[in-house]
Amino acid sequence: MRRTSVRNSAISALLAPLQLRVAGVQISDRASWSLTTVPRVQVELGRDESARRLQQRLGTIVAPTRSVMARLDGPATRVDAR
Numbered sequence: 561m562r563r564t565s566v567r568n569s570a571i572s573a574l575l576a577p578l579q580l581r582v583a584g585v586q587i588s589d590r591a592s593w594s595l596t597t598v599p600r601v602q603v604e605l606g607r608d609e610s611a612r613r614l615q616q617r618l619g620t621i622v623a624p625t626r627s628v629m630a631r632l633d634g635p636a637t638r639v640d641a642r
Contacts, residue, residue, distance in 0.1 A: 574618050606642035617641040
């Protein structure tokens with residue numbers, strides 16, 4: 561459980577600039593991570609293969625999100641970072 565809470569804190573810090581908060585974390589039987597945020601966005605992160613892999617994947621979607629959101633007609637509801 562400690563590992564999950566530490567990762568959740570790191571993920572929350574990455575999402576903060578986008579004004580998103582983690583509302584839920586789901587981890588499948590195959591160790592695939594999925595987040596739900598507030599405001600509601602479903603984020604698929606995939607499997608946790610190494611100590612920092614989830615944060616790296618999330619970082620690749622956080623950086624361009626503002627410019628992508630500006631091009632959409634509304635907020636994204638699902639992001640796949642696998």
